[in-house]
Amino acid sequence: MLLVNTVRDQFDRVLEGLQKRNFVEAEGLLNQVIDLDDKRKTTQTQRDQLQAEANSISKEIGQLMREGKKEEAEKIKNKTAELKLEIKSLDEANASAEEELKALLYTIPNVPHISVPFGKSAEDNETVLEYGAIPTLFEGNLPHWELIKKYDIIDFDLGVKITGAGFPVYKGKGARLQRALINFFLDEALKAGFVEVQPPILVNEESGYATGQLPDKEGQMYHATADNLYLIPTAEVPITNLYRDVILTEEELPIKNVGYTPCFRREAGSWGAHVRGLNRLHQFDKVEIVQITHPEHSYQALEEMSTYVQGLLKKLELPYRVLRLCGGDMGFTSSLTYDMEVFSAAQGRWLEVSSVSNFETYQSNRLKLRFKDSEKKTQLAHSLNGSALALPRIVAALLENNQTPDGIMMPKVLHPYLGFEKI
RNA sequence: AGAGGAGUGGCAGAGUGGUCGAAUGCGGCGGUCUUGAAAACCGUUGUACCGCAAGGUACCGGGGGUUCGAAUCCCUCCUCCUCUGCCA
Structure with missing residues (x-):
């Protein structure tokens, strides 16, 4: 706040x-x-x-x-x-x-950064850059929800049987692709200087308030009422809360953490025909990066995180674009957000796969996340986070963009993680 | 899950109703001494709110209560330790 x-x-x-x-x-x-x-x-x-x-x-x-x-x-x-x-x-x-x-x-959202454009909706977002050629697919190409059936790698019906809609079951090469992506993302983050953490995926009320999911977005989280705990919608919640009520020294900054967790979203009311397949799920996997920085360095950190995420997309050989979100489309708690979208060729759509944000002191004020500056005064630190990356839409784009009549070719960078080159 | 014990400043650890924001030790910071360092000695060392300041207020795991007055007594919740049980 x-x-x-x-x-x-x-x-x-x-x-x-x-x-x-x-x-x-x-x-x-x-x-x-x-x-x-x-x-x-x-x-x-x-x-x-x-x-x-x-x-x-x-x-x-x-x-x-x-x-x-x-x-x-x-x-x-x-x-x-x-x-x-x-x-x-x-x-x-x-x-x-x-x-x-x-x-x-x-009830008052964060103040947008000076560079944030005016605007009401996603249409007013500013395209910062586009990278990579849009692939041209062969005649008879399929959207990913058909491909996963054809190659039997993800089963939505089984998920419905054991849980409900939006809880897919990954099978065989599909499951290995998940594991490969998680390991690839974690390894890359480690190389970039992030320290890996494995947090709980259930959090208490206090944590929900501190990062801003509560009170307003209560309906978006699964609530384990018997113990009053919430399933996390993103690893941002437990990882950022690691630093709740903490006074850091200036030397400890910046803190850079990365964590893999499953994420759970009720997505109440946001279901529709355009969210078929992997485009929107109740449970999905995501690797999240979090930074706690000195206030003077947070925007530099934001650029670094954006560049880092783009690097992942380049290595995965996916065409992408970077958007600077307009005031109307930006999240409640953010000062400046970049969205990364990959082009999913069979659907012919851009899919959001990452959102990198600087919250300045909006979260740290609730978190009481402070540091002692060089004059030994305590002041609020800045917090940032970004997906690096969310898996399902990456999988969707990989499947759609790389399909051939003879199978789906996997990007080179994943081969050692997968143990195979094509599905 | 049951029985018992315990939560005090960065850490260790006194304090069982008033003079206690809290002894003492360690650590940290500043200084004296020293060619330098160590040792020794002296000083200093929590957070938040109100205030220009002087100063005031709150905080001894969280919340509530008793009392003119609570770290200290009572209730409740949380956490940790020990024993018993259960368990991947």
């Missing part, structure tokens, strides 16, 4: 930024934030003063008791009764102002 001080000190910049998201009620809400914070400050100051008074009376009583002046002590005891009542009501006022303020801040 935004810092109240940022809202105060940079009101115009914040307002202007939020307007890129077509966040029309921004001005009113920002003013409300300041009002509530003022209210909070006033009640707290009053409360603290009364408390100071009560504390000093208590000390006095202690002093008198030690001197054996019981009667005098009894006399001034009454004085505190009134104070206590006032303090209690101020405490309540303070707590409710704080709660209201927090609830309000939860």
Whole structure:
């Protein structure tokens, strides 16, 4: 969430930024934030003063008791009764102002970076670059949902039998392709200096709030109600939460982590005819990279992560494009997001396979993720993350783009991981 | 899962109702001494909120309560340790 001080000190910049998201009620809400914070400050100051008074009376009583002046002590005891009542009501006022303020801040998205274009939807995203030739397929080419049946490598019906729609079963070469991609992605990340972690895939409420999935996106996560735990929609949640309530030293920055996890998304209400096959699933595999950086270096880190992800796509020989998301299409918590899309030739569509974002202090404020700077002051660090990569759409594009009448050719870089060259 | 024990500052570890934001030791930082280092000695060393500041307030696992006053007493939750049980 935004810092109240940022809202105060940079009101115009914040307002202007939020307007890129077509966040029309921004001005009113920002003013409300300041009002509530003022209210909070006033009640707290009053409360603290009364408390100071009560504390000093208590000390006095202690002093008198030690001197054996019981009667005098009894006399001034009454004085505190009134104070206590006032303090209690101020405490309540303070707590409710704080709660209201927090609830309000939860509804305000992150301020877009200066380079983020205005826009309402995906159509207004800016294409930063396109790489690779769009393949021309032979007559009689098939979309991936047909290919997986033809070669018997992924079975959706079996998944329906044991779980439900959107939970595919990978078989034979299909399963090996999954394992190959995961290992390839992890190995590449290690080479690029990321430290591998293997986090839990169930997280508690606190973690969900800290990275911004709760309270707003509650319906998107599977909830294990018996234990009040959530299945992660992305490894971003557990990996970033590793650093919740942590004060790092400047030397420890940047922190670079990579982790493979399955991801679970309910995708409530977003099902439709255009999401056949692997295009959208309830469970899928993803390798995620996370960085915690010094505020001055986060945009450089973002570029590095974007370049890194593009490197993966080049090695997989997939044509791709990079989009700078417009204000209206960008995620709630992000300041700047690049989406990487690969071209899936049989469908004739671009498929999003990665999203690389800088959250600046939006997450670290909730996380209380800080570092001690060179002047020994604690300040919020910046957090970033990106998919590197999400598997299903990569698989879709690999299958569709590389199909031949004699089978599906796998990119060279995967051969040692796969143990075969063609499906 | 059952029985018992325990959670205090970066770490170790005192503290069982007031003078305790908290002894002491270690570590860290600054200094004295030294050609340099070590040792020794002196000083300093948590986080957050309000305030221009002086200062004030809160925090001894989390939450609630008793009391004029809680690290200390009570309730509750969480975590860890030991034993028993179960288990990949």
